[in-house]
Amino acid sequence: xxxxxxxxxxxxxxxxLSALAAFAGLFWLIFILGDVLIEGISALNPNLFLKDPVPPxxxxxxxxxxxxxxxxxxxxxxxxxxxxxxxxGTFLAEYARGRKISQFISILSDIMVSVPSIVVGxxxxxxxxxxxxxxxxxxxxxxxxxxxxxxxLRTTEDMLKLVPWTLREAAFALGAPYYKVIVQVVYRGxxxxxITGILLSxxxxxxxxxxxxxxxxxxxxxxxxxxxxxxxxxxxIFQYAMGPYDSWHAQAWAAALIITVFILxxxxxxxxxxxxxxxxx
Amino acid sequence: MLFRKNPIDLIFSAxxxxxxxxxxxxxxxxxxxxxxxxxxxxxxxxxxxxITSADWDPVRESFGAATNIFGTAVTTFLALIFAIPVAxxxxxxxxxxxxxxxxxxxxxxxxxxxxxxxxIYGMWGLFTLAPIMSDYIEPALQGxxxxxxxxxxxxxxxxxxxxxxxxxxxxxxxxxxFTASISRDAFNLTPALVKESAYAVGATKWEVVKNxxxxxxxxxxxxxxxxxxxxxxxxxxxxxFVLGNNHQxxxxxxxxxxxxxxxxxxxxxxxxxxxxxxxxxxLALILFVMSFIxxxxxxxxxxxxxxxxxx
Numbered sequence: 001x002x003x004x005x006x007x008x009x010x011x012x013x014x015x016x017l018s019a020l021a022a023f024a025g026l027f028w029l030i031f032i033l034g035d036v037l038i039e040g041i042s043a044l045n046p047n048l049f050l051k052d053p054v055p056p057x058x059x060x061x062x063x064x065x066x067x068x069x070x071x072x073x074x075x076x077x078x079x080x081x082x083x084x085x086x087x088x089g090t091f092l093a094e095y096a097r098g099r100k101i102s103q104f105i106s107i108l109s110d111i112m113v114s115v116p117s118i119v120v121g122x123x124x125x126x127x128x129x130x131x132x133x134x135x136x137x138x139x140x141x142x143x144x145x146x147x148x149x150x151x152x153l154r155t156t157e158d159m160l161k162l163v164p165w166t167l168r169e170a171a172f173a174l175g176a177p178y179y180k181v182i183v184q185v186v187y188r189g190x191x192x193x194x195i196t197g198i199l200l201s202x203x204x205x206x207x208x209x210x211x212x213x214x215x216x217x218x219x220x221x222x223x224x225x226x227x228x229x230x231x232x233x234x235x236x237i238f239q240y241a242m243g244p245y246d247s248w249h250a251q252a253w254a255a256a257l258i259i260t261v262f263i264l265x266x267x268x269x270x271x272x273x274x275x276x277x278x279x280x281x
Numbered sequence: 282m283l284f285r286k287n288p289i290d291l292i293f294s295a296x297x298x299x300x301x302x303x304x305x306x307x308x309x310x311x312x313x314x315x316x317x318x319x320x321x322x323x324x325x326x327x328x329x330x331x332i333t334s335a336d337w338d339p340v341r342e343s344f345g346a347a348t349n350i351f352g353t354a355v356t357t358f359l360a361l362i363f364a365i366p367v368a369x370x371x372x373x374x375x376x377x378x379x380x381x382x383x384x385x386x387x388x389x390x391x392x393x394x395x396x397x398x399x400x401i402y403g404m405w406g407l408f409t410l411a412p413i414m415s416d417y418i419e420p421a422l423q424g425x426x427x428x429x430x431x432x433x434x435x436x437x438x439x440x441x442x443x444x445x446x447x448x449x450x451x452x453x454x455x456x457x458x459f460t461a462s463i464s465r466d467a468f469n470l471t472p473a474l475v476k477e478s479a480y481a482v483g484a485t486k487w488e489v490v491k492n493x494x495x496x497x498x499x500x501x502x503x504x505x506x507x508x509x510x511x512x513x514x515x516x517x518x519x520x521x522f523v524l525g526n527n528h529q530x531x532x533x534x535x536x537x538x539x540x541x542x543x544x545x546x547x548x549x550x551x552x553x554x555x556x557x558x559x560x561x562x563x564l565a566l567i568l569f570v571m572s573f574i575x576x577x578x579x580x581x582x583x584x585x586x587x588x589x590x591x592x
Contacts, residue, residue, distance in 0.1 A: 011487035015378055021370025022379070025391050025461070028454045032397060032405050039408075088301035095294045096301075107584075109304050111576045114508065115569065116515020118542050122549065122565040123311045126318050146307050153304065177287040179294075207398025210517040210542070214549045234400050238518065241404045249408070256401050267396040271389065 033260070040257025043250035052222045056245040063255055065222040069137070069231040070259075073216055074206050076141030076226065077148055081205075082198055084145070085152025092153070093160035094182055106157060109150035118210035120146050125214045137226030140216025144205040151204055155197025159190040162278075196273045203266035207259060209234035233259050311569060319563035321555050331563060337528035337544075339552075344560035346567060348528045352445075352538035353568075356520060357513040359449035359534075360456060365506060367453075368460035372502075373490055375461075376468040388465065395458035403522035406451045407443075411523055414450075415442030419535060438535040446534040448524040455519055456509035463508065463583070467501030468494050470590040500589060504582030511576040515568060517542035541568045 047062040054061030088105075096102035120143050128139040163186050171181040187194070217229040218239060233255045240252035322331065326344060334345025371391055375384055419440030427436035471494045479489045495502070525537025526547045541564045552558040 007485050007488070011485035014487040014490070015373075018370035018373040019378060021367045022374035022387055022391075024367055025371050025394065025457055026387070028457075029390050029394050031409075032401065032454075035405055035409050036401060084300045084303050086300075087297045088303060091294070091297035091301040095297060105301050105304055107580055108308060110580055111573060112304060112308065114511055114515075114572070114576050116517065116542060116572055118515065118517045118545050119311065119315075119565050119569045119572075122318075122545065122562060123314050125549070126314045126562070127310075149307070150304055153301065177290050179287070179290045182293075203396060207400065209398070209400040210546060213546055217550070234398070234518075237400055237404060238521070241407060241522065252404060256404055260397060260401055263396055263398060264393060267393065268389075271392075 033264075036253070036257050036260050039250075039253040040260075043254035044257070045254075048251065048254055053220050056243075056247060061247075061251075063231075063233070063236060063251055065219065066231040066233045066236040066255065068222065068224070069216070069219065070206070070233040072224065072226060072230065073137060073140045073144060073212070073232055074202065076138065077144035077205055078198075078202060080142060081145035081148030081201070082152055085149045085201070086156050086194060086198075088149065088153040089156025089160065090182060092157045094178070094186070097161075106154065109154050112150040113154070116210075117143075117147055117208055118213075121211035121214055124211070129215060135215065135217035135229040137216045137228065137230035140212045140230070140232065141226070143211035143215045144208060147208065147211065148201045148205050151201040152197055155200070156190075156194050159193030159197065160186055162193065163189040192273060192277045196270045196277075199266055199273075200270040203263045203270065206266075207234060207263050209238055213238070308573075312566075315562055315566040315569060319559055319566050321559035322563040323559075325556055326560075326563075331560075332567075335528075335530055337539075339548075339554070339557050342554060342556045344556065344563075346541070346564055348530055349539055349541045349544050349564055350567070351530050352524065352540040352543070353514060355445055355538065356449045356452055356524070356540055357510060359445070360452035360513045361506070361510060363450060363453035364457045364460060364509065368457045368505075368509075369464055369502070371457070371461040372464035372468050373494075375465050377486060377490060377494070388462070391458050391461050394454065395462075398518075399455065399516060400518040402451050402455055402519040406447060406519065407522040410451065411442030411447050413442075414444075414447045415440045419444075419446065423535075434532055435534050437533040440535050441537075443523055443525045443537055444535045445524070445531075445538050448520045448538075448540075449534075451519050451523060452513050452516055455516060456513050459509040459512055460502075460505045463505030464498070464502045467498035467505070467586060467590075470501075471497045498586070500582055501586035504579050504586055507575060507579035507582060511572050511579055514572045514575065515542060517546050521546045541565075 047060055049062060049067060050064060051060060051062035052065050053063065092102045092106055124139050124143040124146070128142060129135055167185055167189060168181050171185045176184075212232050212235050216232055216235070218235045219229045219231045223230055237252045237255050237259075240248035240255075243249075322344065326334065330345065332346050332350065334343075335347040336343045336345045337348055338344070371387075375387055379387060419436075419442070423436050423440065427433045475493055475497065476489055479493045484492070520540055521543045524540065524543050526539045526543050527537035528539050528544075529536070531538060545561055545565060545568075549558075549561055552561055
């Protein structure tokens with residue numbers, strides 16, 4: 001065999017292997033999603049949304065309490081986390097643009113985005129659960145908000161920086177003070193991007209389990225009270241999947257399906273908006 | 282300064298400043314609270330003894346982090362070994378091989394892997410992957426690699442599916458998207474001119490990838506790998522289902538183990554004594570400091586890569 005031939009074969013083998021790697025990635029995605037879909041759909045029924053849990057062995061029952069709890073915790077986290085994130089991002093991109101402090105907080109946020117979420121759970125336990133003597137929904141919401149802030153802050157910063165500086169100058173020239181320029185010009189220009197960032201950050205925290213384990217904990221009763229332990233879908237999935245009963249496993253699959261579909265739809269919507277608004281990404 | 286002229290501007294800028302400092306407060310607060318809460322355990326066991334002791338005995342109130350650190354290190358290491366080749370393969374495929382119409386969909390699909398919540402990975406691992414591992418893959422490994430002297434020690438024991446190997450495999454699937462998408466972006470930044478010069482002197486596609494693209498983008502790729510390392514360290518729910526929470530330093534991949542995160546998830550609400558709870562906070566502190574440092578290193582490399590490419 002000539003040297004050229006060997007090189008060509010080597011190239012072909014290496015490139016085939018990397019194509020194989022891509023298909024391995026797709027294989028896992030389809031395997032996991034397919035499994036969740038099949039097992040989840042067979043366990044779906046209206047009672048899941050309309051009834052509260054019943055003791056194992058008793059027929060029927062659902063996870064209404066967990067759906068409501070999850071919704072409350074996620075809304076709570078959004079209400080706390082989004083304003084902090086958007087305003088914080090505004091500071092970095094506008095008032096402190098180009099300063100050392102802006103760069104520092106930006107880098108710190110990037111690190112915080114990937115910090116283990118269970119550590120945030122232990123922190124909130126020490127601050128908001130131990131002093132009160134009982135688990136509570138607010139603790140869960142705040143734990144999720146802490147995870148959310150850096151995500152929203154960073155996307156807001158990036159999106160505001162995409163707004164051309166000349167646009168601000170035009171507004172300054174009309175005599176507008178900076179806050180008015182930010183609120184009426186810059187925010188408007190970056191609105192789509194910021195909202196997309198918020199959607200993606202909700203998708204990020206909606207599936208979090210670890211920070212809720214010892215903050216909002218769990219509650220097998222229907223409750224709106226955020227000052228008491230409150231159920232969430234994710235913690236319920238953990239408890240039910242680890243439990244010994246087949247009926248629990250089925251409900252865990254159904255809950256897993258719903259939360260997965262919700263998060264993937266949110267993620268895909270966010271990506272589609274970015275693609276449509278900003279072209280490449 | 283423009284905004285100093287107007288009182289409302291002053292107020293608005295102060296509000297935004299406070300909001301952005303919240304990140305700073307979170308980091309400092311987490312560190313401070315974890316240090317304070319682990320004080321009791323620190324007084325009992327010190328630093329060196331806590332890290333090196335393999336004791337984890339709530340009854341005798343004797344705690345050490347060695348088994349947890351061992352579990353975290355081994356699962357993370359194996360996950361990286363499994364994930365890096367696949368992730369780089371994906372990046373090469375997306376940037377160099379795939380036809381244009383395929384690039385977008387494949388990238389999105391790989392990034393969706395990162396969007397799936399970790400609890401779903403854990404549950405899927407427990408009900409679907411673990412049985413497959415124990416029925417087919419692990420016996421097959423035992424029949425082949427298990428027969429090799431020395432290496433065989435890694436594959437001893439009854440394959441149960443709830444073990445280090447399964448947990449590492451799930452972790453690797455979870456971190457593939459991070460390495461893959463950062464590597465893809467880094468590969469994409471290789472100037473076409475450099476690639477074309479290599480093709481012009483007769484290099485094959487693989488030689489261009491190996492000798493031009495990878496060396497050019499190595500800082501970015503390395504940053505991506507370190508970032509996935511940081512991610513894998515702190516992953517909780519995906520491994521909590523399939524690792525078994527076994528506080529022992531074992532030598533076989535088919536043994537159950539415990540990572541720092543799994544121990545926290547399983548035992549935090551059960552800790553009934555001050556020393557026990559404090560030791561768990563101590564573990565959380567170790568995890569926080571470890572992952573913070575690793576993520577900071579990743580960020581350092583990613584910033585360097587960015588500066589280099591933008592030149």
